[in-house]
Amino acid sequence: MSDWLIYRGAGAPHDGIEQLPPPPPWRDFDGGPPVAPPAALDHASERRLGVQRREASYHRPGETERELVNAALYLRRPLLVTGAPGSGKSTLAHSVAYELGLGRVLNWSIVSRSSLRDGLYEYDAIGRLQDLQIARAAQPQPGPGPAEGRPRTPDEPGGGIGRYIRLGPLGTALLPAAKPRVLLVDELDKSDIDLPNDLLNVLEEGEFRIPELERLAGSAPEVPVLSDDGGQVTVRDGRVRCRAFPFIVLTSNGERDFPAPLLRRCIHLNIPTPDKERLADMVRAHFGESAAADYEPLIDRFLDREPGDVRAVDQLLNAIHLTQKAGWADEDEEETRRRLTAELLRPLDRTR
Template sequence: MSEWFIYRGTGDPAPERIDSRPAPPPWRDFDARPIDYRVPEADSATRRRLGDRTVPLAVPGSEALRLINAALYLRRPLLITGEPGSGKSTLAHDLAFELGLGRVLQWPVVSRSELRDGLYSYDAIGRLQDAQLARLEGGAAGGPHSAGDIGRYLRLGPLGTALLAADRPRVLLIDELDKSDIDLPNDLLNVLEEGEFTLPELERVADRPGQQTVQVLTDDGLRAPVTGGRVRCRAFPVVVMTSNRERDFPAPLLRRCIHLDLAAPRDERLAAMVQAHFGAGSYDEYIGLVDRFVRTEADGGVRPTDQLLNAIYLVQHTAGSRPADQEAVADLLMRPLDNGPR
């Protein structure tokens, strides 16, 4: 294992390694004033994906580890491509777990996603309704239905929360970017390069008494201060963008990323995934199922690792059934996703 590696994929938490990085290159150095914000610990989403982390979830090949660590050193987004089920999203959670970076911020991209969805949302209708209620009730500016506190109607999205000026980086998962509208990858360029964005709703009121710094809700469900209507990062987040290779991305986006093409987990990595979810020794116990899963790749069909895990779970809980029934169920669960030849 190279000594310069910050992330090693060993399954051993080592939060001190992210703090021992050298200073960023001058073109990736962000110097926002730090804010007081407590990052939540890892949640159930990370536990579901990683299982028992006493088992290493090794990344295959030194090239993959070099690319991941290059992204950490250079403060650049990591663009991970690969077939469904190859562990692209899991890698984001593994990074957060090993480096002690808390809850993973997740932005699942769909065809209707826009940049603002990742940055923040503003409930203008709710604010208008509260203002009308306050007028009807003759309430004061600070009453229960007052619309004076604009921060109550703003919420930072996962990307916006990741750019808060915390001392340690957050892990942001932008999942399935290839599902997006054609404009979203280009719209991300400036934010990923500059590490900041503005909230026009707060900029307009920044010169009013008491409105220079406003507490807004974050994707974590907590409050964070935003000053002058601008969110600017201090430690650039660990951005993991995934793609199932359903489209190509523009060159300007690729220039800002470190690209990793992740192969499907096999051999030691597949063994680690099985043991992480089913316990030590489970890989050898279900080696027959594993071998069958791997052999079926010869037909060229797409089979994500989830199918193997589902088959093992079902066989594990139908131990009293006839072996023929178990094999039949396993075969049904491990059919190719693309309905190719069987």
């Protein structure tokens, strides 16, 4: 295997990220000071990679996938991953995080209502106002006489404005970490027409501003806020700027085209429809070493489709799990197994 590969796609953790060369001068960011390392890989990654973490070794990307992942790491550019549903686009982000020891994957699932602000941070202005009103109501009412010595209404109850601000997945990924965070922006093609363009400046500059904190920078230059990881981080002067540009995976099912300025800022990887060998590896990862041979007829049936039919790998995994757990062994149950398998493997684009 070539020595230049940081991510090797072997499914075994290693410290190769320490050998990542410095970024290009135009992608060198100076945010700081560094925040604490993220939490370890969470249950979401374990579900993606297999029931047992050692089984991540079955998720072997092809040569082109490995090379383009490493190109994105070297160049500090987002990776735009396209492919059919269930081809392993999202799993790639979890595989990189696991192998390179980059901690929990930050996940931003895109819907039609998603905006750039959703990914950067949330500000609970209503909650802040309500708490302030409650605190004021709890203060003793001033009586007649001199105002000196009367209790003063609190300006900011409960620890200040920071308790009402929480960084989103993208905002957390842009914190000044010593090592790149892994951010999965899932199904970007589900967004409205504006979001891809709105992302351009943030992806190029590696920073964003929080106006609610910028206005307080003179009196409160450092404000603790919550991150998407659930812990507290400090925002200085109302600005978040990365140090190590995050490894960002933007996934798309190909339902729309993206603007050329976004494509220019990304490395594009198209994952082909899984072949039999790759499907067998996925089945082994979730059901054990012997499962690929035990359920080879189901794998063949999954692959036996008319031109243009769309099937997702989830359908195959569901059919295998149901067959495994239902225990259809009698001849009387064979018809049930056959009928349900046909339903579970029905092409997604075919009506009944």
